[in-house]
Amino acid sequence: MNVHRDLWPFNQVLSDEETRDLGTQPVYAIDINPRKTSLLLKFIQQQWPQQTGLEHCKRIRKNTPEVGDVTLTVLLCQQSAMEEHELEKRLDQFSNGDNDLNRSPVHIVSVPLHAPLNRKQFDFCKQLWPVIFREDTRLDPTFNQNQIDQVTAHMQAILRKAQESQSEEAPIFARVVDPTNNRIIAEATDTRKSDKHPLHHAVMNCIDNVARAEQDRRSQHKRKVDALDSPRDSPSISETDSPIDTVHTPNIDETVEKNAYLCTAYDIYVTHEPCTMCSMALLHSRIGRVFYHKSTQTGALGTLYKIHSHKSLNHHFKVFNDVMKTESSQEAARDSCLSLAANGGNEEIDA
C-alpha cells in the first residue's frame, strides 16, 4: 500500500510550473439569462473560432443568487483582444430582432492565466473562475513503506559515512542504487582536495564509478564468452572435464543482462544538493531519481535552477530533498554522526 505523500520523510522538488502562482488575466464577460446560452455561443463561435489562452477556463459560470433568477456569466474574449466599446458595438450588431441577447453590459472578470497542474493550484484557481482540471496521477511518484525504508536506510548510511570521514575533504557522499533490486551500483566521496582536482565532486566521482563498474562487467562477460567460444585454446579445460564444465557453466545467453545504459532507471543518494555541473551530469547520465538531504546555496536541483524539470532539456527526472532532515536534527543531539545539517552552517558547501 502506498504511503500518503504527506507522510513521506522527504519532499518532492516540483517544477516551477507545478509550484508557481498561476496568475490572473482580465477577460471580457457578460451576464445573460440561461435561455440565451446557445445564441451567445453562436456569437462567440462567429467572432473567435479559435481562441488561445483560455483553454483551461470554463466558458460559463452559473450564478445562483439567494433572491432572483439564475443568471450565467459568459467569457467572451481577453481584454487585450479589443477595446470595450468595439466589443459592445459587435454585440449590439448581433443582438437584434430574433437574436436579442437581453444581456448585461460588458464587464471584466479575472481568470487564471495558466492551467492548474495539480490539486493545490486547482484549489487556488477555482475560487477565481471555474476551470477544467483533469487530475492525472499516473506519473506521480509513489512509495510503499518498504521503499521508504530503503530510501531512509541509504540516506542514513551515506550521512554516517560523510560524518565519519576523517579527511580534509568536504563531507559530501553519493551512492547510486538500482531500485529494482536495491543493489548498490557505486559510491563515492568528494575528492577535490586530495586529487587537487576542482571537478572531483562526489556526484561526478560516483558517475565515474558507475561507468567503471559497467566496463568491468562488460569485459568480464566478454572473457566468459571468449572462453566458451574457444574452449580448446584453454589448457585448464581438458577433454574429460568438459562434460562437467558444460553442466556447471551457466548458459551465457541466460546470464547476459541487458547492457546498462549509463544511469538509466538508477537512483542516486547525495548528502547535499548537487551543483549545476553535477546536476547536468546526472541528466546526461539519464538518472532516474535523485534523493538529497540538504539544500545548498548554489544547488541546481531546486535552489538556483531546476535542471531536472527544465523545459528545454531532453530528459526529466524526479528529485526529492530534505531526506531524513527532521530525523537527523532530532537525533543530532544524541548522535554526532547525524549532525551534518547542524555543522554545515558556517562554511558554505557546494556539492
Next chain:
Amino acid sequence: MAVYDPQFMELAMEAAHEAYRAKEVPVGCVFVKDGQVLARGGNRPNASLNATRHAEIEAIDEILLTHDASVFKDTDLYVTVEPCIMCASALRQMGMSITPHATYYHINNKIPHLAIRKVFFGCGNEKFGGNGSVLNVHNDDRLVNPRSWSYQAEGGHRREDAIILLRKFYVRENDHAPQPKKKANRTLKTDV
C-alpha cells in the same frame, strides 16, 4: 586580454573530426595559454560508457595531470560547440588551487576572477548550451561562491563548419543508441 586566434579553432575542429571518426558526437576543443596548446580533447562518452566525458572534461583531466588548477585563470578555451550546462559550470570552477584554506585566502583578498579566462565557441547548443542557449551559467552571478566565478564566452567562430559536422553525425546511424534508428532516408542539409 583574450584575443581570438583562428589557428586554435582549427585545432579544435581537428579534434572534433577525430571524435566523429571514433563515432562520438563530433565536438572538439583545445585549451590555450600564452599562445601554447595545453591540451586538446574530443568527446568520449560512447567509448567510456560515461556521459560526462565531454571534450572539455577530457582535456581538463589531461591538463591537471601536470598543472595546478590555477593555470586555468590565464587559459582560454576554443571549442567547436557551445559548452553544455555541465561543462559551463565546470569552467566556472577551474582557476583556483585546491589547497586547504585557499578558500578563505581568496575571499579575504576579494580576487575577482578565478575561472577560465575566456571561452570561444563555434555553434550554439540549443539542447544543452550553458553559455547562453539554454542557461547563462557562464555569467550568472547568483552562482558565484569561493570556488565558482563568472567568465566571458563568445560564440560564432567557425559556426557553419561545426554545424555541418554535427549534421553529418546525426544523419549517420548510431549503434550506441539504446534503440538504434534506421536513417537510410535522411539526407545531409548543407545550408546553414
